[in-house]
Amino acid sequence: MLTRENTVNLVLALLLLVAPLAANAFGQPFYVTLATRIAILALAALGLNLALGLGGLVSFGHAAFFGIGGYAAGILSSHALSYEPMIFGLPGTVQMPVIWIVAVVASGLVALAIGAISLRTSGVYFIMITLAFAQMVYYFAISWPAYGGEDGLSIMVRNQFPGANTMKPLSFFLVCYLVLLAGIGLFALIRASRFGAALQAARQNETRVATVGIHPYRIRLTGFVISAMITALAGALYADLNRFVSPSMLSWHMSGELIVLIILGGTGRLFGPLAGAALYVAFEFALGGLTERWQFFLGLILLGVVLFARGGLLGLLAGKAKHG
Amino acid sequence: MTIALALEQLLNGIQLGVMLFLMAAGLTLIFGVMGLINLAHGSLYMVGAFACATVAAWTGSFWLGLIASLACAAAAGAIVELAVIRRLYDRDHLDQVLATFALILIFSEGTRWLFGDFPLYLDIPPLLQGIVNLPGDASYPVYRLAIIAVGALIALGLYLLIGKTRLGMRIRAGESDREMIGALGVDIRTLYTLVFALGSALAGLAGALVGALQSVQVGMGEPVLILAFVVIVIGGIGSIKGALYGALLVGVTDTLGRFLLPQLLALFVDPSQAGMIGGAMASMLIYVVMAVILAVKPRGLFPPAHA
Numbered sequence: 001m002l003t004r005e006n007t008v009n010l011v012l013a014l015l016l017l018v019a020p021l022a023a024n025a026f027g028q029p030f031y032v033t034l035a036t037r038i039a040i041l042a043l044a045a046l047g048l049n050l051a052l053g054l055g056g057l058v059s060f061g062h063a064a065f066f067g068i069g070g071y072a073a074g075i076l077s078s079h080a081l082s083y084e085p086m087i088f089g090l091p092g093t094v095q096m097p098v099i100w101i102v103a104v105v106a107s108g109l110v111a112l113a114i115g116a117i118s119l120r121t122s123g124v125y126f127i128m129i130t131l132a133f134a135q136m137v138y139y140f141a142i143s144w145p146a147y148g149g150e151d152g153l154s155i156m157v158r159n160q161f162p163g164a165n166t167m168k169p170l171s172f173f174l175v176c177y178l179v180l181l182a183g184i185g186l187f188a189l190i191r192a193s194r195f196g197a198a199l200q201a202a203r204q205n206e207t208r209v210a211t212v213g214i215h216p217y218r219i220r221l222t223g224f225v226i227s228a229m230i231t232a233l234a235g236a237l238y239a240d241l242n243r244f245v246s247p248s249m250l251s252w253h254m255s256g257e258l259i260v261l262i263i264l265g266g267t268g269r270l271f272g273p274l275a276g277a278a279l280y281v282a283f284e285f286a287l288g289g290l291t292e293r294w295q296f297f298l299g300l301i302l303l304g305v306v307l308f309a310r311g312g313l314l315g316l317l318a319g320k321a322k323h324g
Numbered sequence: 325m326t327i328a329l330a331l332e333q334l335l336n337g338i339q340l341g342v343m344l345f346l347m348a349a350g351l352t353l354i355f356g357v358m359g360l361i362n363l364a365h366g367s368l369y370m371v372g373a374f375a376c377a378t379v380a381a382w383t384g385s386f387w388l389g390l391i392a393s394l395a396c397a398a399a400a401g402a403i404v405e406l407a408v409i410r411r412l413y414d415r416d417h418l419d420q421v422l423a424t425f426a427l428i429l430i431f432s433e434g435t436r437w438l439f440g441d442f443p444l445y446l447d448i449p450p451l452l453q454g455i456v457n458l459p460g461d462a463s464y465p466v467y468r469l470a471i472i473a474v475g476a477l478i479a480l481g482l483y484l485l486i487g488k489t490r491l492g493m494r495i496r497a498g499e500s501d502r503e504m505i506g507a508l509g510v511d512i513r514t515l516y517t518l519v520f521a522l523g524s525a526l527a528g529l530a531g532a533l534v535g536a537l538q539s540v541q542v543g544m545g546e547p548v549l550i551l552a553f554v555v556i557v558i559g560g561i562g563s564i565k566g567a568l569y570g571a572l573l574v575g576v577t578d579t580l581g582r583f584l585l586p587q588l589l590a591l592f593v594d595p596s597q598a599g600m601i602g603g604a605m606a607s608m609l610i611y612v613v614m615a616v617i618l619a620v621k622p623r624g625l626f627p628p629a630h631a
Contacts, residue, residue, distance in 0.1 A: 128553045136611035143604040299429030306423045
């Protein structure tokens, strides 16, 4: 059905595809990289949106999963290039699909542990505990020297995807773009599923959900883990984009930025993260070109959005969300 | 390992705990009274440190700097409360997190604009330089002991302020039922501004005191802020008593963990490995402690009776 929101979504998706194609045709690979950054950040925020937008779980620690995904890419490829086996004698790899699976499984396990403890609490406690756990992972990465510690880890050659030359900006963009579309599709499926309905209901009224015989804790934990997995996948791509992974991917600024992306775009909306990521990267690019101190103005804009324009960009373009 | 070294480390832990208490007390007071989660508390810590360093450099007096840090942080807090924070009391926590995250960006970049990228330095005042000898051949810097003393005085002062004065009575009443005390004729908006300014002043004081131990730079408030969050989550959000015990627990655990864990591990593996693994484990220790406490008591050690 072509509602106003669907039209806006379609335009956004097409713009993100056409712009880099055009940039590539005109020999401007820099803009292709910019679009890749948008796609990856949108995917990361999409993951968080599952927990935050649908489940109402304000996780201030999703940088942990983003970073775990990044380190999965960095560690596996560094072992593959040095031919040193990892623990249990397993070899490293430069194949993206394998890296993605490792990133998703590793972050899922960590999210299960963090979520199991954090979801016993709610509200402000949940915000702060997820933050604290992410800091724990952050400090671990800083003080563990095997993989670069504070200096981070370079990925010498971008990892490979079967049938694509990922060293070409446009090919790598297309890989990221397709993963993003798959992510958006998954999000839409989950939102429309029975599980998605329960997750949203648990946000709206926990008591009623419990009354009809659904355990809110288990629903939330499942949602939290899936959310972390998607964000970790984005992290693996992000590490490949920069060919570098460092503890800054795990820092609490990153967690904050992911939330910012969602709010800029519109909380709980299917294309909110993409709209937010596009807006954020555009700000960064436009303001960053004008002044070194662009974060000052980003702060002002963000403050304005939170105080006066709560629907975000999609709220502005496509009207209010149909159902809260 | 000698007793003297252990004693010094223990005092370092208490000193860190006292600093965390100054931060956590403000955070927990603001949350208890206004129900607001304030990420920008670390920025007020930074404001205090910069004010102290600047005024101390102008006048040559650390003490004037200290007064300036209290005044500037309280003023910055009051302005922020009037301009932004008071619009957030009725919003959900997500909006509060975002708006105060935005404030961090504004404060950090604004400070960088004013003072440049290079850190400032703040000297320990002559009166508090030097070391004292402690029993068992230990010695300890006077300045760090003074910080511990200041923290103890502030804790006592807060206890008296909240428990024994008219203002404290209003603050406690505001925690229990904000509509009711508004109906009883207390000017609740001014009360909130006051509480926010008080919390800010404590953060500014902490920043100024630590500024003489470390360098004064943008972003200095953030690690402390997150530790202060751990403190109030452990202590029970809204409880000043919880903040005190939580701060000391976190300060001592963190410091002793960094000191003891590598040595403990050295008994089992070779020293270089022990240093590496022990260091990494020690940096995670307080979060493990927090996780254990929350697994047992999800609302912290001293949850406030209401809410």
